[in-house]
Amino acid sequence: MIRSEQETIRLSSLQQIRDLGIDPYPADEFIISHRSKDLAENFKIDKEVTMAGRLMSRRIMGKASFAELKDSEGTFQLYINRDEICPDEDKTLYNTVFKKLLDRGDFIGIKGKTFLTKVGEPSVKVSDITILAKTIRPLPAVKTDEEGKVHDAFVDPELRYRMRYVDLAVNDHVKDTFVARSKIIKAIRDNFNSQGWLEVDTPVLQNIPGGAAARPFTTHHNALDIPLYLRIANELYLKKLVVGGFEGVYEFSRNFRNEGMDRTHNPEFTVLELYVAYKDYKWMMGAMENLIGDVCKAVHGKTKATLAGTEIDFTPPFARVTMRDAILEHTGLDIDQHDEDRLRVECEKLGINNDSSMGRGKLIDELFGEKCEGNYIQPTFITDYPIDMSPLTKAHRDKPGYTERFELLINGTEVANAYSELNDPIDQKERFESQLALAERGDDEAMFIDQDFLRALEFGMPPTAGVGIGIDRLVMMLTDQTSIQEVLFFPQMRPESN
RNA sequence: GACCCGGUAGCUCAGUUGGUUAGAGCAUCUCACUUUUAAUGAGAGGGUCCUGGGUUCGAGUCCCAGCCGGGUCACCA
Secondary structure (H helix, E strand, O other), X not given: XXXXXXXXXXXXXXXXXXXXXXXXXXXXXXXXXXXXXXXXXXXXXXXXXXXXXXXXXXXXXXOEEEEEEXXXXXXXXXXXXXXXXXOOOOOHHHHHHHHHHOOOOOEEEEEEEEEEOOOOOEEEEEEEEEEEEOOOOOOOOOEEOOOOXXXXXXXXXXXXXXOHHHHHHHOHHHHHXXXXXXXXXXXXXXXXXXOOOEEOOOOOEEOOOOOOOOOOOEEEEOOOOXXXXXXXXXXXXXXXXXXXXXXXEEEEEEEEOOOOOEOOEOOEEEEEEEEEEOOOHHHHHHHHHHHHHHHHHHHHOOOEEEEOOEEEEOOOOOEEEEHHHHXXXXXXXXXXXXXXXXXXXXXXXXXXXXXXXXOHHHHHHHHHHHHOHHHOOOOEEEEOOEHHHOOOEOEOOOOOOEEXXXXXXXXXXXXXXXXXXXXXXXXXXXXXXXXXXXXXXXXXXXXXXXXXXXXXXXXXXXXXXXXXXXXXXXXXXXXXXXXXXXXXXXXXXXXXXX
16 A cells, blocks of 8 residues: 555654554543533633544644644644643653654543633643544645635545545534534424324335335345335335324435436435324425424524525415416416327427326426426425326315325425325225326336235325425525535445545 | 536645646644744655556647546436
8 A cells, every 4th residue: 555655654653652652542431521612612711621632733832832622512722831741851742742743633632721822812731641543644734814714625525525534524614514414303303203293214125116206226135035125215104104093103214216416316315204194285384384494493593594695584484386376477388278288289389308208297297397496496385286296195175187285495496295195095096007007108207006005095094194305405405505415424426446 | 328627745726839857835854942823934855647548759738538526417206
């Protein structure tokens, strides 16, 4: 293995540390009394503290030095005086260990007393240093100047995603995004648990990849000698639980789809699905408004957030527009006045590519996707989808040809999809069959038929409202990120060649 | 998958029309310095110019192929 100059020097330092009888990777617990942020916020001088973290920079001035210690909360300044840490004749700890053998990035533990420097910077006067873990590779030297300008930022997306540990170690704002992600998930859990809904786990490995229209990843189970699929959705399993008698179930489902990758798609992604018995999609819109308002507050302390320079207002209620009205508004086309053939002609006029495999619903979906979707920046419920695009959705109570379904759009992107769940087993069977017909017509997105799900419905499912929320996208909307890779710790990448 | 852009030191980046030994800042190393904060001053070292071909007296630079990434589009609810 070829080592860089800096790595070679660090390896040699590592050996010298060992030669001094110091373990560079000690096993002992290091007890921390304070962390940086808390210590700064409640700062008092002459407090005895022990702290641990990475040594991020050193400013050595002969017999005294300043250093930055970075822990999980932030950084804190250390003042290291030779005669304070080496009161006896032996000055090795300062002259050799601290000045020569430690490097930026090393984990150290310190003991000391708080004080204010001449210029008023809260600091710890160190009385002892313990090496906790020696680093071999140098961290990028990101520096921030007086004006807050960042120099030598570690910004190459490829390096950042492949070595997220480095990204997190040096780019504080990246950490903030993931802390926000965690807060969002916690806020959802708290909201749901407080209503008595149950968090459940359902299979990731499925015999039939159901509940969505997507290309699955396939694998093989050796003992059973059968193909298995990584789930593309967990919808059908959760509904089976509602059949079983749970009135509110939810799951943060890691889904897998063997499709393209871009700013808003990663092969594995997280969808929160929730099913509540005896409710309908109208009720669900209210539930979503409350939830997302709560979640926004958990992150920003208010129900507004900035996204790509625009303020997004998550204060309920959100706008509600039927799909028919949306298309009418943005294209002047009233879909209720056109059958499939005439709709195809109109799509042609509008420059929307179409082919004979596309049914009426698919054409409407294209029309909406191409001409309308991008216009909904503020949170908007698009309601009442055509029936042949929604095979798991209850037919609309008073609009023939439509379903009781809505999607929540934010910044022109679908964030949630919800409906009054179809619980009529006969209707469900027919819907699956028409999906099969679409597949035969050439639609490779048509759904698989899940016989066990149909059997479950025949045992009776109460009227139920269900929703799926794209958690990654929701996190993007609330953290001002425009790429899914910024909200996933380890986005999918092509393997490094080496 | 198509098109556009990029890949040069640990990090961020220059590199002219193709022309000596490929540069800068930070980082690293050596020396000095006991309240600094992008510490400072003096000195030094560090390169698979993404890979492989080609053109040329000569390639970081031009051409071809490939690899990796980013962006746009297509696909994908």
